[in-house]
Amino acid sequence: DAGVTQSPTHLIKTRGQQVTLRCSPKSGHDTVSWYQQALGQGPQFIFQYYEEEERQRGNFPDRFSGHQFPNYSSELNVNALLLGDSALYLCASSSIRRLWGDEQYFGPGTRLTVT
C-alpha cells in the first residue's frame, strides 16, 4: 500500500518564477492538506482540498494556490517566488469521512530553494 508521495524531491528556482509541486494521497484517502516548513520551524498549514475545492486556508497570500484532481491527487502552485518561500513543502492526506479525528499521513516533502 503506497503511502503519500510527492514530486519532485528537490527544486531550485529563481525569484519571480512560478513553481508547481505535486502530491498523491495515501490509498483510500480523499483529503489533501499542504504545509510549509521553514528551516528550524514547525510546519505551517497552507490549505486543505476536498472534492476538488479549497476547504480551509491558513495565513498565506494568494500567490499560493492549489488544485485537486478527480483521483484525489493535488498540486500546489506558488507564483512570483520570493527568497522567503524557500522551505520544505509537505503534503498530508486523510479521509474526510473521519474528518474530526483522523490521523494525518505525511509525504516525504519537496525541498524548494529560491535563489
Add this chain to the structure above:
Amino acid sequence: KQEVTQIPAALSVPEGENLVLNCSFTDSAIYNLQWFRQDPGKGLTSLLLIQSSQREQTSGRLNASLDKSSGRSTLYIAASQPGDSATYLCAVSNAQTGANNLFFGTGTRLTVIP
C-alpha cells in the same frame, strides 16, 4: 489563535535512559493531538494520535499523555536508543477547524548517545 510550544528545544541523553518531551498549547478546545518524528530533511512519521476524549496512548516504548484542561501533553520514551535520534514534533487540531488543519510546535531535537 492556537499556539504550540515544545520544551526543551534540544535534548541529549545517553543510550538506555528514559526521557520526557513536553508540549503545551494555548487553546484547550482541541479535537486531537499527534506526536510526529522527523529525521533531518525528511517528512513526518506519525507516532501517536490522542483523541481529545482520551488521556493517553501507548505504542511500544512510547507513551503519550494528554491533559486537555491544562493544555499539556508529554511524550515518554523508555530505554532510549541511538535510532531514536530525531526531531519530535507535537501538533494539535482545533475543534473549530478540524483534524486536517494542524498547529505545530517547533519541535524537540533529540540526540541519543551510544
